Amino acid sequence: MIFDNKFIQQRIEKAKLLKEAGHNPYSNDCKRNTTIEKYLNVNSDIADREDKRDEKRHYTVAGRIKLLRVMGKASFVKIEDESGMLQIYVARDNLPEDFYNDMFKKNIEVGDIIEVGGYPFVTGKGELSLHAESFTILTKAISPLPEKFHGVTDKEIRYRKRYLDLIMNSEVRKTFHTRSKVVSLTRRFFEDKGFLEVETPMMHPIAGGANAKPFVTHHNALGIDRFLRIAPELYLKRLIVGGFEAVFEINRNFRNEGMDATHNPEFTSIEFYWAYKTYKDLIEITKEYFKYLFEHLNLPTRLPYGDLEVDFENFQEIPLIESLTKIGGVPVESCKTIDSILSYLKSKNMTVKPGMNLGQLQGELFDEFVEEKLIDPTFITEYPVEISPLARRSDENPAITERFELFIAGREIANAFSELNDPIDQLSRFEVQMKAKDNGDDEAHEMDSDFVEALSYGMAPTAGQGIGIDRLVMLLTNEHSIRDVLLFPAMKPINNEEIKTQEEE
RNA sequence: GUCUUGUUAGCUCAGCUGGUAGAGCACGUCACUUUUAAUGAUGUGGCCGAUGGUUCGAAUCCAUCACAGGACACCA
Numbered sequence: 398m399i400f401d402n403k404f405i406q407q408r409i410e411k412a413k414l415l416k417e418a419g420h421n422p423y424s425n426d427c428k429r430n431t432t433i434e435k436y437l438n439v440n441s442d443i444a445d446r447e448d449k450r451d452e453k454r455h456y457t458v459a460g461r462i463k464l465l466r467v468m469g470k471a472s473f474v475k476i477e478d479e480s481g482m483l484q485i486y487v488a489r490d491n492l493p494e495d496f497y498n499d500m501f502k503k504n505i506e507v508g509d510i511i512e513v514g515g516y517p518f519v520t521g522k523g524e525l526s527l528h529a530e531s532f533t534i535l536t537k538a539i540s541p542l543p544e545k546f547h548g549v550t551d552k553e554i555r556y557r558k559r560y561l562d563l564i565m566n567s568e569v570r571k572t573f574h575t576r577s578k579v580v581s582l583t584r585r586f587f588e589d590k591g592f593l594e595v596e597t598p599m600m601h602p603i604a605g606g607a608n609a610k611p612f613v614t615h616h617n618a619l620g621i622d623r624f625l626r627i628a629p630e631l632y633l634k635r636l637i638v639g640g641f642e643a644v645f646e647i648n649r650n651f652r653n654e655g656m657d658a659t660h661n662p663e664f665t666s667i668e669f670y671w672a673y674k675t676y677k678d679l680i681e682i683t684k685e686y687f688k689y690l691f692e693h694l695n696l697p698t699r700l701p702y703g704d705l706e707v708d709f710e711n712f713q714e715i716p717l718i719e720s721l722t723k724i725g726g727v728p729v730e731s732c733k734t735i736d737s738i739l740s741y742l743k744s745k746n747m748t749v750k751p752g753m754n755l756g757q758l759q760g761e762l763f764d765e766f767v768e769e770k771l772i773d774p775t776f777i778t779e780y781p782v783e784i785s786p787l788a789r790r791s792d793e794n795p796a797i798t799e800r801f802e803l804f805i806a807g808r809e810i811a812n813a814f815s816e817l818n819d820p821i822d823q824l825s826r827f828e829v830q831m832k833a834k835d836n837g838d839d840e841a842h843e844m845d846s847d848f849v850e851a852l853s854y855g856m857a858p859t860a861g862q863g864i865g866i867d868r869l870v871m872l873l874t875n876e877h878s879i880r881d882v883l884l885f886p887a888m889k890p891i892n893n894e895e896i897k898t899q900e901e902e
Numbered sequence: 903g904u905c906u907u908g909u910u911a912g913c914u915c916a917g918c919u920g921g922u923a924g925a926g927c928a929c930g931u932c933a934c935u936u937u938u939a940a941u942g943a944u945g946u947g948g949c950c951g952a953u954g955g956u957u958c959g960a961a962u963c964c965a966u967c968a969c970a971g972g973a974c975a976c977c978a
Contacts, residue, residue, distance in 0.1 A: 403947060404912055404929060464939075471935035488935060507928075521936045544913040544927045546939045551913085553970045565913095609977070628978095654977050655903075664978070809978060840977080865978055878971095889969065 404541045411504040412537040418500060422537035429459040429512060434480030440517035440525060450518035450528070457514040458483060458527060459535060461564065462507050464545060472501070473526075476511060479570070484526040485513050491530055501532060507545065508538035556886050569881075576870045576882055578694060580647060583667055583866070586689050590682070592643040592669055597632035599625060599649070605848065606630030606787070608840040609652040612662070625651035630787065630861065631848045633670045634816060638856045645669035647866070658878045659808065659868065662887050670816070670861040676799045679813045679860045680776055683803060684712055687774070694873065702806045702875055708773045714801075716779035717763055725766030738762060752836065756781025756796075771804035780814075786826040786842050788814035803864075810869055813862030820852035 400409065412422040431439070436456055443451060460476035460483065474485040489497040505511065514531040543549045548565035555562040555569075562569050584594065602621075604611035606628030614623050629646050636644050647667045656662065671678065687709055691698055698709045721727045731741035738758040742749060742765075749761055759781055771777075780800040782790055788798035800814035817823050827849065833841040870882040880886035 402912065407929065466937055466940050467934090468937065468940075469934035471937085473937050473940080475938085484938080486936070490935085520938090522938070524936095524938075526936090541912050541928060544939095546927065547914040549913070551909095551970085553909090554913090556970090561913095607978080650978085652977070655975080657974095657977095658972085660977065666978080812978080863978085868978070 400539070402540075405539050408506070408537065408539040408541070411506070412539060415500065415504050415534055415537065420500060420534050422534055424533065424535050426533075427459060427512060427535060428457045428514070430457050432480040433458055433460060433476070433478045433483040436483060436517070436527070437481065437525060443517050443525060444519045444523070450516065452516045452528075454516050455514060455530075456517070456527065457512060457531075458485075459510065459512040461510045461538075462505070463542075465505075465507050467502055470497070474511075474513075476513070477567075484520070484524055485515070485529050486518070486520070486526050487513075487529045487532060491515075491528070492532055496532070500534075505534060506541075508540070508542040509534060510536035510538070552880075553888075556880055557888055559884055572870075572874045572876060572882060573884060575694065575874050576866075579690065579870050579873065580665075580866065582690055582693050583686075583864075584647060586686055587643075587645045587667075587669055590643070592645045592671075593641055595633070595636060595641070595644045595646055596648070597626075597629045597636075597646060599651075601626045603843045603845045603847075605843050605845045607650075607652075608842065610654055610840060612651050612653045627652050628666075628863070629668050630863070631845055633668055634856060634859070634861065635848065635851045637670050637672055637816075637859050638851045638854055642672040642857070643670070656887060658880075659871075661867070661879050661883055664879070665866040666863050667866060668861065668863040670859055672857040672859045674860040675815045675858070676778075676801055676813055676860050679862050680714065680801065683776075683811060683813070683862070690873070696873065700873070700875075702872060703877060705772055705806055707806050707872070711773040713773060713775040714778060715775065717759065717777050717781070718779065720767045720771075720775075720777055721759065721762050724770050725762060727762055727766055732759060732762060754783045756783030756785075760784045768804060768809070769807040772806055774803060774805045774810075776801040776803055782826075783829075785814065786830055787817055787823075789817045789819075790822070805872055808868055808872075809865070810872070811862055811864040813860065816856070816859040816861050818852060818856040818858060820849050823852055824849050 400406070415422045436458055440451075440454070443449060458476070458478070460478035462474055463477045463482065464475035466473040470490070471486065471488040474487055476483055476485060487497070487501060492501070512533040512535050513527060513529045515527045515529040517525065518528050519525050543561060543565055549555055549561055588594065600614065600616070600623040602623065604624035604627045606626075607630070609627040611624040611627050614625060615621070616623050628650055629648065633644055633646060645667055647665065649663045649665055651663050653662065654660065690696075691709060700707050700709060715723065718732055721732045722729050727741065731737045735753075735755050735758060738755075738761075739749075742761070747765065749758065753761070763777070778801045779791070779797045780788065780802070782788075782796055782798050785798040785800050788800040791797050791799055798814055802809050802813070803811035817826070827842065827844045830842040831844050867879050867882050871877065871879060874882065876882050
């Protein structure tokens with residue numbers, strides 16, 4: 398039984414006593430007429446008054462008790478609502494007879510949610526407070542809160558019981574406020590540019606648009622398996638074929654892969670597609686987007702991230718091959734052929750999966766020697782065609798694509814390219830991916846012939862981009878684990894029953 | 903998936919090379935009408951993550967498992 402804890406039993410008893418005395422411990426008769434933040438702002442003038450009070454003003458606030466100091470016939474209570482923390486002064490003689498002694502002192506405690514009416518005053522120590530004239534219990538908390546000073550620090554509790562984390566740690570609430578603002582600003586930015594927000598399927602017959610292993614589910618009525626989407630790309634491009642010229646989608650993707658500080662099985666991205674534009678236009682709009690975010694979030698353009706400082710006014714642009722030598726320190730001659738890369742990797746005591754092609758090996762060199770060194774925002778361009786199966790080839794050099802990835806603080810934040818709209822080329826790219834799949838690359842793209850057919854009707858020249866929202870928020874909030882920017886990060890089940898149920902299914 | 907560290911009261915943590923479990927907060931009782939993690943006195947609270955093993959004796963040593971953190975691998 399989950400309520401067999403002694404402290405919980407005590408609190409259940411207190412709730413009962415409150416109820417018996419006519420104080421509903423789960424009342425919804427709320428008369429709050431201001432938030433704590435507003436109260437503190439509106440009454441900031443009280444400190445300048447001679448008597449430090451104004452008994453003519455009256456406010457009703459509500460919130461959760463975070464601290465409680467009973468000092469005989471008077472008490473101080475700190476309550477918190479979403480907007481802030483307020484000190485309440487509760488004196489016996491200002492409340493109905495015996496309420497203070499029999500109800501407040503005995504049955505009200507930290508964690509309870511209360512409503513208090515009264516007038517503003519400033520205490521001897523100079524804190525703007527509220528002098529209580531009425532006191533109502535709104536919600537009795539029967540589980541005790543964590544320790545008042547240290548709070549909860551155990552990450553497992555913080556993630557599994559996020560509500561406790563949010564109650565105890567106001568900076569966590571702030572992080573999620575920022576996250577919400579980022580999503581809403583992103584939406585507004587693209588809407589203002591004339592983009593149309595769309596919703597495409599989460600359940601795909603073919604998991605396409607990225608290199609990743611999908612989750613599988615089953616549709617009973619149709620008797621077929623569906624894949625949770627790994628990316629919305631191929632659907633969004635079908636919409637461009639259909640004649641929408643600028644679309645975006647902000648939503649979840651699902652990838653059946655490992656979990657760590659930068660990976661959660663479900664994560665949020667924005668993907669946007671823009672007809673009659675190229676990846677060069679995307680570089681410009683990306684810079685503009687960051688400027689917009691920083692302005693509206695009031696962030697300094699030199700932003701600390703852990704031990705690093707990222708200068709968001711210093712966008713760089715460098716082709717991938719050039720970055721290998723200039724940033725990665727890889728000799729020019731060790732980047733050009735399969736054999737030279739393999740022997741270079743060998744000289745560094747590194748091994749790769751056998752059978753990799755030139756483009757894949759160049760990607761390996763980049764991941765190994767360049768990526769973590771890209772601190773200020775850097776667009777890496779000219780990706781090899783082998784690792785860009787949905788991107789348009791460069792007209793000058795068909796071995797590379799019109800693509801970039803944006804790296805900040807050593808992490809990939811965005812992936813973008815001029816879209817491949819040649820259906821014959823797209824078909825052959827899929828065929829190459831199919832061969833890779835047959836050769837054991839279980840993350841190679843799936844053939845999507847319906848998508849190729851869509852392209853065959855003609856997709857206007859288009860540029861498209863995906864931005865990882867979670868990682869972006871990590872960057873902007875100086876968080877270093879994706880779990881700290883997800884309200885409910887993926888966790889393994891704790892008790893055996895949950896595991897059993899899953900096995901039975 | 904691999905390596906590594908952790909899991910002791912509701913929470914934050916002690917508990918050394920094995921000898922029947924400790925503090926602070928919270929909670930109970932008492933005192934206290936301007937405190938700031940209030941204070942003083944006093945008391946309650948534990949299957950020491952789970953299962954096996956070694957031992958006269960295990961929170962402590964060993965093994966396995968579960969969950970978590972970190973690092974690596976794969977990926978965004």
